[in-house]
Amino acid sequence: MSALARLVTERSVIVCCGSGGVGKTTVSATFALAAARAGRRACVVTVDPARRLADALGVQSLPNTPTEVKGDWPGQLHALMLDTKGTFDDLVHRYSRTPEQAESILANRLYQNLVGALSGTQEYMAMEKLYELVDSAAFDLVVVDTPPTRNALDLLDAPRRLTRFLENRLFRALLLPTRLSLRAVGVATQALLRTISKVAGAEIVQDAVAFFQAFEGMEEGFRIRAGAVRQLLADPSTAFVLVTSARPDAIAEASFFAEKLAERGVTPAALVVNRIQPSFGGNAGSGESGAPGAMAALEANLAALNALGAREEKAFAALAERVAPAPIGRIPLFGHDVHELVGLQRTADHLFA
Amino acid sequence: MDVGSFCAQSHVLVVAGKGGVGKTTMTAAIAAMAADHGLSVLIVELEGKSGITGAFGLTEDLGYEEVELRAPREGAPGPAGGSVRARRITPDDALVEYLQDHGLKRVSKRLVSSGVVDVVSTAIPGIRDVLVLGKVKQLERDEVADLIVVDAPATGHAITFLTSASGLVGAARGGPLRTQAQDVVDLLSDPSRCRVILVTLPEDMPVSETIESAYTLEDKAGVQLGPVIVNACDVAPVGLDIAAGKVAEAAGVAVDSDHVAALEAARLFRLERHAVTAQQIQRLGRELPLPHLLVPSVGTDCIGLAETGLLAAALARAVSALVPEATG
Numbered sequence: 001m002s003a004l005a006r007l008v009t010e011r012s013v014i015v016c017c018g019s020g021g022v023g024k025t026t027v028s029a030t031f032a033l034a035a036a037r038a039g040r041r042a043c044v045v046t047v048d049p050a051r052r053l054a055d056a057l058g059v060q061s062l063p064n065t066p067t068e069v070k071g072d073w074p075g076q077l078h079a080l081m082l083d084t085k086g087t088f089d090d091l092v093h094r095y096s097r098t099p100e101q102a103e104s105i106l107a108n109r110l111y112q113n114l115v116g117a118l119s120g121t122q123e124y125m126a127m128e129k130l131y132e133l134v135d136s137a138a139f140d141l142v143v144v145d146t147p148p149t150r151n152a153l154d155l156l157d158a159p160r161r162l163t164r165f166l167e168n169r170l171f172r173a174l175l176l177p178t179r180l181s182l183r184a185v186g187v188a189t190q191a192l193l194r195t196i197s198k199v200a201g202a203e204i205v206q207d208a209v210a211f212f213q214a215f216e217g218m219e220e221g222f223r224i225r226a227g228a229v230r231q232l233l234a235d236p237s238t239a240f241v242l243v244t245s246a247r248p249d250a251i252a253e254a255s256f257f258a259e260k261l262a263e264r265g266v267t268p269a270a271l272v273v274n275r276i277q278p279s280f281g282g283n284a285g286s287g288e289s290g291a292p293g294a295m296a297a298l299e300a301n302l303a304a305l306n307a308l309g310a311r312e313e314k315a316f317a318a319l320a321e322r323v324a325p326a327p328i329g330r331i332p333l334f335g336h337d338v339h340e341l342v343g344l345q346r347t348a349d350h351l352f353a
Numbered sequence: 354m355d356v357g358s359f360c361a362q363s364h365v366l367v368v369a370g371k372g373g374v375g376k377t378t379m380t381a382a383i384a385a386m387a388a389d390h391g392l393s394v395l396i397v398e399l400e401g402k403s404g405i406t407g408a409f410g411l412t413e414d415l416g417y418e419e420v421e422l423r424a425p426r427e428g429a430p431g432p433a434g435g436s437v438r439a440r441r442i443t444p445d446d447a448l449v450e451y452l453q454d455h456g457l458k459r460v461s462k463r464l465v466s467s468g469v470v471d472v473v474s475t476a477i478p479g480i481r482d483v484l485v486l487g488k489v490k491q492l493e494r495d496e497v498a499d500l501i502v503v504d505a506p507a508t509g510h511a512i513t514f515l516t517s518a519s520g521l522v523g524a525a526r527g528g529p530l531r532t533q534a535q536d537v538v539d540l541l542s543d544p545s546r547c548r549v550i551l552v553t554l555p556e557d558m559p560v561s562e563t564i565e566s567a568y569t570l571e572d573k574a575g576v577q578l579g580p581v582i583v584n585a586c587d588v589a590p591v592g593l594d595i596a597a598g599k600v601a602e603a604a605g606v607a608v609d610s611d612h613v614a615a616l617e618a619a620r621l622f623r624l625e626r627h628a629v630t631a632q633q634i635q636r637l638g639r640e641l642p643l644p645h646l647l648v649p650s651v652g653t654d655c656i657g658l659a660e661t662g663l664l665a666a667a668l669a670r671a672v673s674a675l676v677p678e679a680t681g
Contacts (some may be wrong), residue, residue, distance in 0.1 A: 192467070199529060
């Protein structure tokens with residue numbers, strides 16, 4: 001069994017990361033499909049699937065809940081489309097002390113904007129959903145497709161960033177007046193607040209204060225949960241798979257990504273290179289044989305495609321070296337784009353052969 | 354259409370597209386093309402590591418201060434002699450400058466460091482985008498260059514980026530921020546000041562997303578869309594109509610069967626890929642009534658000065674072939 005195939009049969013979590021537009025969703029779905037073929041119960045969490053892939057997986061109509069994809073395999077394949085807002089709402093419900101507290105948070109304008117506006121929230125919710133699915137013990141393997149992130153750290157820092165936001169010292173200080181005198185709020189803090197009111201409007205400050213008031217007492221639960229999510233990501237049964245396309249700019253971004261992951265002590269368990277221009281072999285150097293007419297066009301075409309293939313191979317050789325000894329999965333560029341289940345099966349055949 | 358007139362249509366061009374379609378490369382190519390025609394160009398970069406300096410043969414990273422990427426050329430057309438400069442504008446930079454401009458220099462740094470900015474920008478989604486575009490508007494008003502080319506954020510963010518201002522105008526009751534947002538809306542909705550160029554690839558997903566983005570941008574941001582750049586187009590294959598086996602037989606050359614098989618596989622692959630890309634370009638034309646600028650693939654590992662030059666020339670040829678839009 002190949003090292004790549006062992007990932008899907010042995011690990012319990014696979015996080016697919018990489019920049020946008022490289023086919024991460026397809027690769028994630030392919031890993032889950034391979035696990036189902038190996039007899040495991042697998043679930044893929046997709047973040048922003050192309051419509052036809054979403055249709056193929058049947059996740060379009062029912063976000064945030066695993067839907068089984070029926071097929072001819074011994075295991076199970078489930079798919080889920082992440083609903084960031086819904087996942088956050090669930091967290092609020094879980095950690096609020098009373099239903100009233102949850103309602104007042106959910107109704108707050110600042111909370112409603114949080115999901116869309118605080119960077120890293122979508123990443124964090126993907127990880128949160130992952131934790132929830134692993135915790136449910138309903139699956140042997142959960143594969144997460146991550147949001148297209150420029151910065152790998154967004155993915156790893158997201159839990160910390162959210163807790164830091166929720167524990168914002170300045171706004172917490174504002175809650176003090178209910179207990180102490182207003183003088184307890186520093187002069188500098190008051191100046192900042194006046195500034196915010198002046199530039200952005202007084203309602204903004206009121207919303208923020210109301211939000212932090214409503215959140216009072218819940219930060220602890222959030223912090224513990226974020227710690228658990230971080231632990232899950234650091235667990236030896238979790239594998240990070242770096243996905244890239246064979247395009248040179250994508251390779252460059254993936255290298256940058258790998259570097260950032262390494263700084264955090266994360267080693268990719270595999271590298272998947274998608275859409276590789278295939279090489280066709282043939283007799284080398286025959287492109288210059290000076291063959292007549294139509295033969296020359298055929299030779300030139302073969303030579304050009306092979307040269308492109310060789311160039312791509314060279315471009316990702318350096319990346320492969322960087323992530324060594326992680327196994328490399330290669331997916332060739334197909335004539336058509338992969339969207340249907342049949343396409344996923346074909347991709348899985350290539351990847352796990 | 355004359356390339357000079359094309360470049361002089363608007364003061365600001367916002368280059369937008371899904372990640373991985375070559376947005377930054379096309380930003381560089383547009384800038385180089387305009388500079389070739391004598392304009393002074395300022396590139397505004399919004400995201401982290403983008404490689405825009407590399408496209409002009411330099412290695413340094415971009416910061417808030419301007420960097421000259423291409424010096425004015427002696428004997429080049431136009432008074433500016435065709436220079437390209439670049440700078441990066443991040444929301445935090447734009448905010449600090451905004452606060453300083455509004456007499457709040459003392460607290461500006463502390464607002465950023467204390468996390469208050471995170472809270473405020475969450476409370477007012479879009480404030481970051483409005484601040485950045487507000488800065489672009491200020492640069493345009495100050496006439497710092499003949500043409501400002503903005504490398505917009507990738508994927509769906511581009512839509513948020515360009516629609517934030519109108520959202521904020523609707524939501525804010527008054528105050529300096531609303532004024533700023535209104536100024537940005539005025540900039541975006543005036544085609545003589547600003548246009549948006551979408552970049553795509555001749556592939557299924559990028560084309561679908563481009564069509565969707567185009568309609569959303571027109572409806573929600575009220576921007577004028579320029580021609581769509583289709584990057585990395587496959588040049589039509591020539592002389593690949595007949596099967597390799599037949600060609601070899603007809604030519605009477607002795608070729609071993611493995612090689613013939615390789616020739617045939619390569620031929621079929623090439624034809625299939627070309628058909629797919631041609632189909633996608635056709636679909637783009639059918640579903641989105643905007644002219645196309647087809648730019649060929651440069652087929653190299655990295656975009657340097659030479660590649661940017663090639664792409665700028667290819668882009669200029671495609672622009673020349675455009676039919677001028679009806680005036681009035």
